[in-house]
Amino acid sequence: MSAVLQYVVQGLAAGSFYALAALGLAVIFGVLGVVNFAHGAFYMLGAVATAVLLDTLGLTLWWSLLVVPVLMFVFGVVVERLLVQWLLRLDPLYNLLLTFGLTLVLVELVKQRYGVSGLPYQLPGGLTGRVDLAGVVLPRYQLFVLLFSVAVCVLVWLMMTRTRVGMIVRASTEKPELARALGINVGRWVTPVFGFGVALAGLAGVLAAPFRAITADMGNNFAIILFAVVVIGGLGSILGAVVAGFLVGLVEAFGQAYAPTFAQILIFVLMALIILVRPAGLFGRKEATA
Amino acid sequence: MTQSAVTEAPVTGADAPPAGRDPKVRWILLAAGLVTALALPWFVYPPVAMDIVALALFAIALDILLGYAGLLSFGHAAFWGSSAYVAGLIATHYGVPFPVAVVGGAVFAMILAIPIGYMSVRRSGIYFAMVTLAFAQMVYFIGYRWSDLTGGENGLQGVPRSFFGIELVETQSFYFYYAALPILLFGMWAAWRIVHSPFGRVLVSIRDNTQRARALGYEVEKYKLIAFVLSAGLTGLAGGVFAISHGFVALTELHWSTSGDVVLMTVLGGIGTLWGGIVGAFLTVMLADYLASSGFHGIDLVTGAVFVLVVLLFRRGVWGTVRHQWLARRLRRRSSRRSPDSADPGEGTGR
Numbered sequence: 001m002s003a004v005l006q007y008v009v010q011g012l013a014a015g016s017f018y019a020l021a022a023l024g025l026a027v028i029f030g031v032l033g034v035v036n037f038a039h040g041a042f043y044m045l046g047a048v049a050t051a052v053l054l055d056t057l058g059l060t061l062w063w064s065l066l067v068v069p070v071l072m073f074v075f076g077v078v079v080e081r082l083l084v085q086w087l088l089r090l091d092p093l094y095n096l097l098l099t100f101g102l103t104l105v106l107v108e109l110v111k112q113r114y115g116v117s118g119l120p121y122q123l124p125g126g127l128t129g130r131v132d133l134a135g136v137v138l139p140r141y142q143l144f145v146l147l148f149s150v151a152v153c154v155l156v157w158l159m160m161t162r163t164r165v166g167m168i169v170r171a172s173t174e175k176p177e178l179a180r181a182l183g184i185n186v187g188r189w190v191t192p193v194f195g196f197g198v199a200l201a202g203l204a205g206v207l208a209a210p211f212r213a214i215t216a217d218m219g220n221n222f223a224i225i226l227f228a229v230v231v232i233g234g235l236g237s238i239l240g241a242v243v244a245g246f247l248v249g250l251v252e253a254f255g256q257a258y259a260p261t262f263a264q265i266l267i268f269v270l271m272a273l274i275i276l277v278r279p280a281g282l283f284g285r286k287e288a289t290a
Numbered sequence: 291m292t293q294s295a296v297t298e299a300p301v302t303g304a305d306a307p308p309a310g311r312d313p314k315v316r317w318i319l320l321a322a323g324l325v326t327a328l329a330l331p332w333f334v335y336p337p338v339a340m341d342i343v344a345l346a347l348f349a350i351a352l353d354i355l356l357g358y359a360g361l362l363s364f365g366h367a368a369f370w371g372s373s374a375y376v377a378g379l380i381a382t383h384y385g386v387p388f389p390v391a392v393v394g395g396a397v398f399a400m401i402l403a404i405p406i407g408y409m410s411v412r413r414s415g416i417y418f419a420m421v422t423l424a425f426a427q428m429v430y431f432i433g434y435r436w437s438d439l440t441g442g443e444n445g446l447q448g449v450p451r452s453f454f455g456i457e458l459v460e461t462q463s464f465y466f467y468y469a470a471l472p473i474l475l476f477g478m479w480a481a482w483r484i485v486h487s488p489f490g491r492v493l494v495s496i497r498d499n500t501q502r503a504r505a506l507g508y509e510v511e512k513y514k515l516i517a518f519v520l521s522a523g524l525t526g527l528a529g530g531v532f533a534i535s536h537g538f539v540a541l542t543e544l545h546w547s548t549s550g551d552v553v554l555m556t557v558l559g560g561i562g563t564l565w566g567g568i569v570g571a572f573l574t575v576m577l578a579d580y581l582a583s584s585g586f587h588g589i590d591l592v593t594g595a596v597f598v599l600v601v602l603l604f605r606r607g608v609w610g611t612v613r614h615q616w617l618a619r620r621l622r623r624r625s626s627r628r629s630p631d632s633a634d635p636g637e638g639t640g641r
Binding site for chain 2: 048083086087089090091092093094096097098100101103104105107108109111112133182220221224227230231235261262264265268269271272275276279
């Protein structure tokens with residue numbers, strides 16, 4: 001029983017990286033119609049930035065949680081203005097190819113600068129060790145990651161549903177034509193939304209920094225699993241991205257615990273099942289199937 | 291830009307030129323291509339020449355889907371790599387002449403393409419790219435984990451190159467090139483036949499207007515699936531030859547970066563042109579070879595930058611641009627002679 005609970009927490013903690021990043025991917029896709037291949041690279045940059053900030057400026061995780069998303073937001077805005085915006089009117093496949101090329105460049109640059117071996121990362125004292133919750137011993141950091149990302153997801157959710165800006169973004173994400181028809185200038189939100197999505201990927205990277213090996217390649221497989229996540233959740237659905245993110249994290253954790261050989265494969269089997277049973281994804285609408 | 295645009299917009303870098311095609315030019319191109327293919331190992335290190343031709347067929351096979359059916363497969367490494375492994379295993383364990391092993395690999399790739407294609411063609415556009423990528427990653431992990439069979443990270447080593455006991459072919463890359471070339475040329479011919487057949491016409495119509503094709507009674511999913519399986523089979527031929535040529539199968543052949551490389555070759559050469567795949571493969575392999583020999587590390591930096599630049603500035607690709615210029619010039623000349631264009635109806639796409 002306690003083992004199962006440990007896997008649940010472990011899975012949800014891993015899932016929160018997917019959930020946060022997939023949330024960013026979904027918002028970007030919704031408003032821009034861009035599937036951002038570089039999302040994994042942005043996640044990697046978030047983690048690398050966290051390690052570098054600690055190493056050079058001595059900024060602990062608490063500061064990184066604040067600073068890195070801001071930096072990534074700015075970086076995202078630059079990428080959108082410099083590259084992505086020129087292809088927005090064309091077939092979305094072109095932006096997939098563009099961000100794929102960008103991924104190769106970013107990963108290689110980090111490799112050249114920081115090498116291929118992992119960067120070290122030291123957790124701040126308050127987050128190390130384990131906690132005993134009613135007889136179940138859990139790593140403190142995993143609990144923190146879980147609570148923190150659920151809080152972020154709830155915050156984003158409140159922002160999306162309770163504020164005017166959020167409602168505009170949500171309308172642009174889920175019903176762009178209708179939003180336009182109601183006189184909302186969807187185009188104005190393109191750049192900040194891209195930055196916001198990139199910042200979420202960066203935030204997932206910050207949280208992953210103490211948890212995973214920080215290497216230039218850490219985002220590659222992550223990006224592909226993210227694609228599986230949004231296919232499972234339903235591309236264009238914000239709730240679907242979050243739920244599927246946690247779900248995939250659970251599948252991964254239980255897979256690693258009970259069938260380590262198949263852990264990575266299970267995620268894609270889950271995706272295949274969803275495609276067969278519900279082609280639009282768990283929370284996708286029918287039109288999105290096309 | 292929005293979801294409606296996601297659905298069925300064709301991925302055609304080369305927009306359909308209005309002029310028809312000229313059989314004379316086609317024969318000249320074909321002859322030039324054949325001479326180049328035959329002369330290549332004299333000018334290029336033979337194993338590299340083999341890589342160029344194998345990757346050219348790989349890019350052409352991808353172009354059947356991308357250029358004609360409008361489907362971007364980001365997971366073709368699954369078929370390239372699995373055929374390489376199967377061909378390598380057959381050659382290792384049964385000692386058959388290498389063409390048999392290559393055909394075995396291609397058949398396996400087609401069989402693998404049936405379930406993957408069945409699930410992937412249910413989604414189109416950007417979804418198709420993501421789903422194929424994800425399935426290819428699954429195949430990669432299977433190859434990685436099943437190390438008893440594949441050698442895992444070490445790859446499959448010591449693949450023999452058996453060819454009816456003809457020692458020159460078995461030991462020397464120069465002669466092996468000529469033994470393997472017919473297989474790849476057959477693949478290219480098959481690709482040409484596929485896209486210029488009535489079947490290929492239906493694919494183009496599905497790409498350009500899925501709803502209308504469906505309304506005309508074509509079973510869209512079936513056509514897409516057949517195209518997918520055929521493309522995987524040709525990819526398999528190329529992957530098998532590649533494996534035998536190297537005498538070694540690396541796990542990289544299944545990796546997503548291989549899928550990306552071949553997409554780059556196709557886009558760089560020109561989507562929807564077939565010839566573009568050959569140009570793209572040639573340029574990419576020569577560039578990689580040059581960079582490697584000049585001691586430059588980080589080829590991905592160059593690959594990625596080329597990707598970004600081509601997509602931003604040069605979407606027709608090399609061959610697509612050449613063809614576009616040539617057709618535009620011919621059209622201008624023809625209209626200045628004031629010959630009525632209606633003499634050339636329907637030959638539409640010029641592909």
